Amino acid sequence: MEISSLLPVILSGGSGTRLWPLSRETYPKQLLALTGPHTMLQQTALRLEGLAGNAKVLDPCVVCNAEYRFITAEQLQAAGKPASSILLEPFGRNTAPALTLAALHAHAGGQDPLLLVMPADHVIARQDAFQAAVRQGIPAARGGAMVTFGIVPERAETGYGYLRRGAAAPDGSYALDRFVEKPDAEHARRYLDSGDYLWNSGLFMMHASVWLAAIAHFDPAMLAACTAALQAARADVDFIRIDTAAFEACPSDSIDYAVMEKLAAAPQLGIAARVVPMEAGWSDVGAWDALWDILDKDEAGNAACGETLLERSANSLLFASSRLVAGVGLDNIVVVETPDAVLVAAKDCAQDVKKIVARLKAEGRTLADTHRKVNRPWGWYDSIDGGDRFQVKRIVVKPGASLSLQMHHHRAEHWIVVRGTAEVTHGDKVMLLSENESTYIPLGHVHRLANPGKVPLEIIEVQSGSYLGEDDIVRFEDTYGRAPAAQPGA
Template sequence: MELIPVILSGGVGSRLWPVSREAHPKPFMDLPGGQNLIQKTFLRASRLEGVVEVLTVTNRELLFKTEDEYGAVDAAKHSQGFILEPFGRNTAAAVAAAALQLEATHGPDVHMLVLAADHLIKDEKAFAAAVSGAVALASEGWLVTFGIQPTYPETGFGYIEAQKNAPLNGGLKVARFVEKPDLETAQGYVSAGNYYWNSGMFCFRVGTVLEELRKHAPDVVEAVIKTIEKSRVTSSEKYRCLTLDANAFAQVPDISIDYALMERSNKVATIPCDIGWSDIGSWNAVAELTSPDADGNRFEGEVLSHGSRNNYVNSEGRLTALVGVEDLLVIDTPDALMIAHKDHAQDVKHIVGQLKASGHTAHLLHRTVHRPWGTYTTLESGERFKIKRIVVKPKASLSLQMHHHRSEHWIVVSGMAVVVNDQQELMLNTNESTFIRAGHKHRLQNPGVIDLVMIEVQSGDYLGEDDIVRFEDNYGRVDTLVTAKS
């Protein structure tokens, strides 16, 4: 039986700021052990029995970053597809777009397994068994959820109430979905024995979910169909990509799949499971991935501690010292430091709200920014100047572009560069440089087989990243609005 995992990668993870940001969201956060959440999700999905393709729904600005992360875990041997959203429109739109795409490419009888890119599952064998049970139920016409056996009265999750005395083939019929409860209510749910955490994972036959969506959320389906009709499909040796039209997609209702469908349909079942699941929803959850020392402290990076207990420190870039403190979360990045009491881990998102309201870019970008061709790191900036370290991947190139308000001086640190500078094409080796005047067309390319590393010094009246006019681009961004170095 054909199975296609659909990975939804759209959340920002504001409670995990300052590591998680809009341009580097939660699924791309490195975890102890080396792999990040989106890599773990892809590998876990691709290993399931019957998988013929892995389809990822993500923001179009994250396509190349996602491709790099998949490539790092040898994902090329698996058939892949992408649906690229111009902006987030909640999970109903994403699921409907995926189902319509799969119906067109694989037919209505294929089964889709909806997974979040930013969840952690420790017991892969138990997960595979749960998926097998879900596929069996889905083949009978059920919309299947994965209910996590609660181990404590969690108030940060929604719950699934299963009908008592209504067993199905390996699962239970769902009575209702319950919003996040208060502590007393959550304790009652755990004691009752027929309530499960709502994991946000689903399995259904494509034809069934489209039929139910047309019945309970026809406005979502119709709007997504109109969007797909106006959207662009591209194919390559690596993957098939559906890029959704922004104007049409803006008309799709902004609603979750839970509200649009799962709470309205009478065909919903759940597979109770114990799979070591976590949504990694706060720094407290991240801390649990690191073993504690004798004082209950959990450290990532170089940390010294004296008289301190039950703290979590994530500080990879520099030495951090704790003296006489308890129950703190200390998260240090090159451009932002966050300190919170463990009891207020959920409130980190309010800092992100303040950053957005003030127009500060620390909610959006890190000091190091990933682009399709590589990365750039802002080393220093001031009035009328900015210094960056640019790394260009082998055989990659920036767009042919021009700036109205700034000049740039490029110095090769290592590797080899081919530079278009106005009417000239230059080959630059280590310790060689070129100066590009404002108004001159220019392009940077790495013709080699190792990374090209350069220092860029910008000077001018205006150094904003929107001062870019693109003429040619290998990544289809000539007509797109830029928010970062091209």
């Protein structure tokens, strides 16, 4: 049997608002390590490692938001799964346009791989069972069908959509009879008891050409907008930046609504909708109660991450990021600590965390968008203190990396080297600073900070001035394609 090329398409555009305060707009849940040493994005990229059978697995194609492009690329490199391409959406338009962009890119030059479409923010505990389901779905997808994967339900769940499977095919897949929206408790129980219904996983597989033919039929405006946006895209370091103006014309829709649910009514396309059952310990980790479900628990039903202590507590989740979190007499409670925010919630109200995020956004609070620690392509900074007309940051620069050549209109900066060696450009002068040495950058002076060494450079920066916002930066040169511009972030 011929070997098929299988291209993992990782959709990494979710915001994960129900996992606040750990998940933020610019650092969403797929970038978090919630269930082990790897982040959810890394787990997704590693999910096909060692796949046996008639498929050659290619390096993944990732579709994500431009805001977290560098940390996305960095995490994939760290996992040993560098992306073949990273397509940067200027803003989200749901999953159907994201897949259309990936299919167009994959189909360029006459290539037509099988696309395995995977959200970056799901957990699958049993990789062997996942790979078995993928192998089972390949013959149907190779034959021109659109394949989705349905999760064999473990309970009468009202928080998921369902799929009803029909007749079995010789290749091990089933006809996909219908999609069902999230049911009430009574219908969910009926679906579970019937044995014909599966949870909708959001996982799909098809040839790139098959998806493009379907979207051309059902939503030609979406295809036209995505085609124009990709044709006008520009290279940005190692990324493909989708054209903003062209993408604005793209309708917003999901893969399910745009195509999958409509296939049965369009037999003239000759594209079958198939479903493969999967029992692989799947969870979309949609909220803190879902994370509690999948984590290991003590004899009282408590799950804990980080430095935690519990007394006389049951069925609760404690998540500590930066300090000891202790709980006494808790029952069915979620406590999540980060350096700049703490969430305390009844576990059965976990879905309502998104309402807190909405309120923060309405009030213009940055806590909805960013952490105190902010990742940059050169390293990271942590805003450890601040007040009227001053701010203190801990800055770590990776070996060989440098910040942009820049200046500020409203603030001066004092730098103290804590570890490593700093190369400081100050106007037309370049100097080296060692540990315990410092320098002063006056307001309006052009400067750059770089790490010429082989160990991370760590400095303490004290900013002072009338305005300390991250948008007070004018860049003149930048390794990461961010100049010339006045953009937020160093």
